[in-house]
Amino acid sequence: MALKLSYFDIRGLAEPIRLLLVDKQVAFEDHRIARDQWPEIKPKMIFGQVPCLLSGDEELVQSGAILRHLGRVHGLNGSNETETTFIDMFYEGVRDLHNKYAQMIYGNYENGKEAYIKETAPGELARLEKLFRTYKNGEHYVAGDKESYADYVLFEELDIHLILSPTALDGTPALKKFHERFAERANIKGYLNKRAALNPPVNGNGKQ
């Protein structure tokens, strides 16, 4: 089934999806929408927004729904109801952190960045660290030995926090090690090297 992922030429909400597809060696068209093309494309999108994954004739939108779909299709959704719920819960926790990050990036970068780094992020990351240690003390993946879609979202979230502040993960050693391990996965490493050369913005307003 041909896959086409449409999003802007930034990392944003599409990057965990791209990472999952690259890691699982799923061929896809990485369609990057130029800003001047957007007014024409927007009205055609179900919610007027992207990311959008076209899978054959099926149009999938909402980043969480796309990730869960890919999780089910590629065996990245846990082995039982307990694991699947844990993965969903972890994903939602990361999304909550991302929403706080995005509020600062888009709404209060100049005045709010330092407080976010010193006050907001450490507490949020500490909660995730504790949850991450639930399975196998956080020595492998979110749900233990087996990868899940939440790993890609977590990796990207940690990565953008390290861009914001290189010491962001110093208080959360399990998350820090996870980030290091995940970056070394062969397909991820190859993608990160290529991406570094292109250096797409992390966020739509160029702040990071």
Ligand SMILES: N[C@@H](CCC(=O)N[C@@H](CS)C(=O)NCC(=O)O)C(=O)O
């Ligand atoms: N809940 C949606 C949010 C999608 C969203 O906010 N997309 C933004 C880019 S990150 C967008 O399409 N902005 C352009 C617009 O709204 O016109 C999801 O998770 O996919």
